[in-house]
Amino acid sequence: MNKWQKWLLTGLAGVLVWPLWANAETAPIVIKFSHVVAVDTPKGKAAEKFRELAASYTQNRVKVEVYPNSQLYKDKEELEALQMGAVQMLAPSLAKFGPLGAKEFEAFDLPYLFSDYEALHKVTQGPVGQALLRKLETKGIIGLSYWDNGFKQMSANKALREPADFQGLKLRIQSSKVLDAQMRAMGAMPQTMAFSEVYQALQTGVVDGTENPPSNFYTQKMHEVQKYLTLSNHGYLGYAVIVNKDFWMGLPGDVRQELEKAMVEATEYANLIAKQENDQAVEAVRASGRTEVLDLTPVQRRAWQQKMVAVHTQMEDRIGKELIAELHRVAGFDAGR
Ligand code: LMR
Numbered sequence: 001m002n003k004w005q006k007w008l009l010t011g012l013a014g015v016l017v018w019p020l021w022a023n024a025e026t027a028p029i030v031i032k033f034s035h036v037v038a039v040d041t042p043k044g045k046a047a048e049k050f051r052e053l054a055a056s057y058t059q060n061r062v063k064v065e066v067y068p069n070s071q072l073y074k075d076k077e078e079l080e081a082l083q084m085g086a087v088q089m090l091a092p093s094l095a096k097f098g099p100l101g102a103k104e105f106e107a108f109d110l111p112y113l114f115s116d117y118e119a120l121h122k123v124t125q126g127p128v129g130q131a132l133l134r135k136l137e138t139k140g141i142i143g144l145s146y147w148d149n150g151f152k153q154m155s156a157n158k159a160l161r162e163p164a165d166f167q168g169l170k171l172r173i174q175s176s177k178v179l180d181a182q183m184r185a186m187g188a189m190p191q192t193m194a195f196s197e198v199y200q201a202l203q204t205g206v207v208d209g210t211e212n213p214p215s216n217f218y219t220q221k222m223h224e225v226q227k228y229l230t231l232s233n234h235g236y237l238g239y240a241v242i243v244n245k246d247f248w249m250g251l252p253g254d255v256r257q258e259l260e261k262a263m264v265e266a267t268e269y270a271n272l273i274a275k276q277e278n279d280q281a282v283e284a285v286r287a288s289g290r291t292e293v294l295d296l297t298p299v300q301r302r303a304w305q306q307k308m309v310a311v312h313t314q315m316e317d318r319i320g321k322e323l324i325a326e327l328h329r330v331a332g333f334d335a336g337r
Contacts, residue, residue: 019329021306022281026064029255031243033089034072035082035237038219042067042149042277043091043239046270058255062088070196075175088247091292095176102254104132107319107327108176108209109307111235117275124148128323128330133240133317134275137294142248144260145241145267148274149213151233153282155226155291156209161300163307164188172210174237177318179211181311182235184306195220200227214235214281223291230298231282234304238274241267264303312332 029160031054051064073081075096081087097105097139107113114120123129124146133143154160158167166186171181173190183190191207195216201207202225209255211234217223241263247257286293296304316324327333 003268008240013061015279027335029251031062031064031089032072032087033064033069033091033313034067034078034087035072036075037068037077037216039068041215041219042270042274043147044292045273045277046147046266047091049226053265054259057258057262058335061255062259070194071109074196075295080242082242085190085244086245087244089241089243093149093174093237093239093240094146095174095237096159096177097240098137098177100136100141102132102135102139103177104135104319104323105240106176106178106315107323108191108238109174109176109182109235110312110315110324110327111182111335112152112305113312113327114228114236115334119333120148121271121334122330122332123327124238126330128326136240136242137245140245142245143240143242144263146298147239147241147270148236149215150243150278151210152211152213152235152237154209154232155212155217155222155227155229156233157227158208159211159228159294160232161294161296163303167207169207172207178315179235181314182308185307185311188249199225201307209273213233213278215277215286218281218284223285223288226291229285229291229293230296232301232304234308240323278337305335 012035033041033047035047039045039048047066047068051066054062054064055271070288072078072087075092076099078087079092079096079100082090094108095104129146136143158165158169160166163186166188170191171183171188172193173183175192180190193201193207198210199220202210202222210222217229228329251259282293285291310326
């Protein structure tokens, strides 16, 4: 090959390689964010908000791809996918961290622990909540934030007013052992099941009922397959937004900083809309005329509470006596409320 031929070849190779190089420079960093609920829920909307803010703050250097409704993975699979790096971000319910070996998060499921969002925020926005998130680091996960959903209501094809009404019912729960104990305390038979399977299980009678915040109940159309919804507010369901640690720490520092800012704002947004979304969902269930919405009398409420609160002591070995005591103190828990 003479000198001219060599120059020609080098030039040609440069022209061919250039688009690849240019693409590598400009290709956005992709964050796959998988979740199991509908878009039109507090979590679904907050994930969209984070997607928008992340693009805007990083000038499109980051592209968040949100996969709602268990499109990519069901509950247990998504945690495995995060650890393997197949997705980068999730916001699982706090009741689903047990299989990760972070069973302390099940403390959030303790019945009647939080009297309202204010009591909850004392934990999620205070040192106890932050210490819990830090525990995830040994699992290869970074906990970025807590996102609110809301207080759970109990549904069934039978009117649930007294603890005796629960006797022998098969009730779907998330994977938490606290929820298992809670349903047993009421005389029901808990059945752990992925969220994406609940509608069909209710429809076919595999289970008789379930518990969820109204936003989940309504957006999954559970009102089509449940005759009664008791406004019991007996427990809380919310989320921790988590990322794969290697991925997060491998991001350029300035990008990570912008994403952290986007997460702070998405969190404010999630926590701003959560109560309203749930209140509206109760009204939508009433308006559907498919499910009768029941209120408890103060005496009935006391009876539920007395049965369920026994779970707090039962779970001391699993969750830790000190943590439960600390949560009681911070949240201002009053067993006799
Ligand atoms: C459930 O499984 O009932 C919830 O955790 C779903 C969710 O993510 O809100």
